[in-house]
Amino acid sequence: MASDKELSDFLKSVEKRAFKRTAYAVRDDDAALDIVQDAMIRLAEKYFERPAAELPLIFQRILSNATMDWFRRQKVRNAVVRNFSYFESVDTDGDFDLLETLEAVEGSTASESASDTVSRAQILVMIDAQVAELPARQREAFLLRYWEELDVAETAAAMGCSEGSVKTHCSRAVHALAKALKAKGIAP
Amino acid sequence: MNHSIPYRRPAEPEALQARFALRVVARLDERAAQLGPDVAERLRFARERALEKAREARSLVRPAIEPLAVGGSTLAWGGLGDSSSLWVKIGSVLPLVALVGGLMLIQHWHTRAQIDAAAEIDAALLSDNLPPSAYGDPGFAEFLNTPRD
Numbered sequence: 001m002a003s004d005k006e007l008s009d010f011l012k013s014v015e016k017r018a019f020k021r022t023a024y025a026v027r028d029d030d031a032a033l034d035i036v037q038d039a040m041i042r043l044a045e046k047y048f049e050r051p052a053a054e055l056p057l058i059f060q061r062i063l064s065n066a067t068m069d070w071f072r073r074q075k076v077r078n079a080v081v082r083n084f085s086y087f088e089s090v091d092t093d094g095d096f097d098l099l100e101t102l103e104a105v106e107g108s109t110a111s112e113s114a115s116d117t118v119s120r121a122q123i124l125v126m127i128d129a130q131v132a133e134l135p136a137r138q139r140e141a142f143l144l145r146y147w148e149e150l151d152v153a154e155t156a157a158a159m160g161c162s163e164g165s166v167k168t169h170c171s172r173a174v175h176a177l178a179k180a181l182k183a184k185g186i187a188p
Numbered sequence: 189m190n191h192s193i194p195y196r197r198p199a200e201p202e203a204l205q206a207r208f209a210l211r212v213v214a215r216l217d218e219r220a221a222q223l224g225p226d227v228a229e230r231l232r233f234a235r236e237r238a239l240e241k242a243r244e245a246r247s248l249v250r251p252a253i254e255p256l257a258v259g260g261s262t263l264a265w266g267g268l269g270d271s272s273s274l275w276v277k278i279g280s281v282l283p284l285v286a287l288v289g290g291l292m293l294i295q296h297w298h299t300r301a302q303i304d305a306a307a308e309i310d311a312a313l314l315s316d317n318l319p320p321s322a323y324g325d326p327g328f329a330e331f332l333n334t335p336r337d
Contacts, residue, residue: 008239015231016220033227037234044242049249124219127212146209147216174205177212188211 006052011040014056014148018063021143024132025067035070039063060144060158123186130180134173137161141169142177 002010015036023032039062047058131139137159144155145166156163181188322328 004239004243007242008235011235011238015235016223016228017216019223019227019231020216020220029227033230033234036231037237040234040238041241044238045245048242048245121222124215124222127215128219131212131216142209143213146206147213170209171201171205174209174212178208188208188215 002048002050002052002055007044007048007055010052010055010059011043014059015040017143017147018059021140021147022063022067024139024143025136026070027132031070035066036063039066042066056148057150057154057158060148060150064140064158126184126186127181127188130177130184133180134176138169138173138176141166142173145170 018036018039019029019032022035023029026032026035039059042062043055043059047055050058131142134142140159141155144150144158145152150158152163152166155166159166177188
């Protein structure tokens with residue numbers, strides 16, 4: 001059973017990422033804060049007896065469900081479906097080379113870097129915006145897998161899809177981000 | 189045309205993908221750390237409300253198993269934490285084990301007493317002189333004629 005301190009530490013460690021992830025989805029900070037609070041309370045009320053190690057995955061599932069509930073309540077499910085349909089679109093990044101981008105990023109000198117012309121804060125804002133622009137499922141997979149550091153199986157469980165779908169979502173998200181950031185001359 | 193295509197191991201795309209993704213999420217971490225004080229305050233409030241709810245939920249579960257009052261005295265059954273729950277279980281099983289053990293001992297003692305009594309009677313019969321009238325008894329004659337294994 002997770003102690004009060006373990007629960008508190010867990011929530012503290014995850015709250016900002018949870019808020020950002022939700023804000024990306026609902027595009028409304030107040031709504032995102034309400035959803036995160038709702039998810040935290042659901043976790044605390046119903047899963048307080050679970051061991052601390054199980055909390056991350058349970059919380060991500062609750063947060064995803066709470067976000068979906070919000071969409072249902074807002075009756076904008078059509079908009080979500082439209083976002084989700086981006087996932088089904090044909091990948092047109094066949095000629096895009098991630099290695100090329102990474103090499104450019106890692107081998108870039110100060111003179112080649114976009115940080116010469118754009119301040120670091122602006123770069124962060126632009127990266128943030130690009131992540132927000134990703135199709136919903138790709139963004140969710142990308143953030144759960146790499147930001148929340150869930151493994152492929154856990155991400156699939158949290159998203160309610162297959163592990164293969166998670167890999168596809170992640171791959172497409174990374175390629176879309178790399179392509180968009182490269183086009184803007186931004187090195188993450 | 190003779191293009192040299194660099195060989196890439198199958199795992200390489202995934203590793204590249206992960207490296208790039210980790211760079212991006214590092215920037216997202218920086219960005220998340222810059223959240224305004226109003227957002228941070230609301231998140232803190234949300235966290236504290238959640239912890240309050242967890243405490244309430246725990247307090248609702250505990251009284252149901254904690255003290256059990258019997259005839260004016262109180263038996264502690266639960267609410268003692270994980271480490272003592274094993275002792276509580278052992279304590280509740282112990283009387284049952286003692287009862288079963290006691291019944292087995294009584295059974296053993298009773299059987300033993302029967303065997304001893306039978307042995308005593310047999311010994312008395314065998315060590316006593318055989319009365320002459322016994323030779324006239326058809327049952328005894330039958331016993332003597334029964335072939336031995």
